[in-house]
Ligand SMILES: NC(=O)C1=CN([C@@H]2O[C@H](COP(=O)(O)OP(=O)(O)OC[C@H]3O[C@@H](n4cnc5c(N)ncnc54)[C@H](O)[C@@H]3O)[C@@H](O)[C@H]2O)C=CC1
C-alpha cells in the first residue's frame with residue numbers, strides 16, 4: 001500500500017489489514033519508513049518495497065507526479081497495480097496498458113473507487129449516448145494539485161469516446177479568453193473549481209432543446225470509507241486481468 005499514512009491510503013491500508021481475504025505485507029510512507037504501519041513493514045519508497053517485500057498487488061494512493069513511475073516499477077517487477085491516485089493522462093494510461101500487456105499483468109485504475117461515483121459515471125455515459133450537448137464541472141479542495149480531478153478526467157475521456165459534444169462556437173476559437181470555456185479532455189469541456197468549502201464534486205450537465213439534465217456526485221474527501229469496497233474489489237479482480245482496465249463501474 002503506497003501512501004499508507006495518507007488520508008485515503010490510511011483508511012484503505014487499515015481495511016486490507018483487517019480483511020482475512022488479504023495479507024498487507026508492505027506499506028510505503030516516507031514519514032514512517034522503518035516502522036510498522038497497520039502491522040506491515042513500512043518502506044520509504046515503492047522501489048524499496050518492490051525489492052524487499054513479497055506481494056502480488058501494489059495499491060497506490062500517493063500523488064500525481066509519483067504514480068506513473070510507481071506503476072511502471074511495479075510492472076517491471078512482475079506485480080499488478082491498483083491505481084487510485086489521480087493526475088495520469090490518457091497518454092500515460094496508454095503506456096501503462098502497453099507495459100502491462102507486454103508483461104501479461106493486470107492494472108486497474110479508477111478516477112473514483114466510490115460506488116456512488118461509479119454509478120454517476122455509468123449514468124452520465126448512458127446520457128451521452130442520447131444527448132448531444134454536455135460539459136463537466138469539478139469542484140475540489142484548494143490544495144488539490146491536479147486538474148481536472150481523476151473522476152472528471154476519466155468521465156470526460158469516456159464520454160468523449162461515445163461522441164464529441166455539440167458546439168455552436170468552437171471553444172478553442174472563442175474571442176476573448178478561450179481558457180474561460182474550460183479545458184478540453186478528449187473533446188469534452190471540463191471546468192475545474194478549487195476553493196475552500198468544496199470537497200469532491202463532479203457534475204455532468206447535458207442539454208436538449210430548452211431542457212437540461214444534471215448528474216452530480218458529491219463526496220466528503222475527508223473520509224475515505226466509501227473507497228474501501230471498490231478498492232478491495234479491484235485488488236481481487238486485478239489478479240485475473242491482463243492489461244489496463246479503467247473505471248470501477250467496469251468491475252461491478
Ligand atoms: N480514485 C479515487 O477514488 C480517489 C483518488 N484519490 C487520489 O489519491 C491521491 C491521494 O489522495 P489523498 O489520500 O487525499 O492524499 P494525501 O496527501 O492525504 O495522501 C497521499 C500520501 O502519499 C504520500 N506520498 C506522496 N508521494 C509519495 C511517494 N512518491 N512515495 C510514497 N508516498 C508518497 C504522502 O506523503 C501522503 O501520505 C490523490 O491523487 C487523490 O486525487 C483520492 C480519493 C479518492
Ligand SMILES: O=C(O)C1=N[C@H](C(=O)O)C[C@H](O)C1
Pocket residue numbers: 086111112140141144148149150151152199200219221
Ligand atoms: O481529494 C482528492 O484529491 C480527491 N481526488 C479524487 C479525484 O481526483 O477524482 C476524488 C476524490 O473524491 C477526492
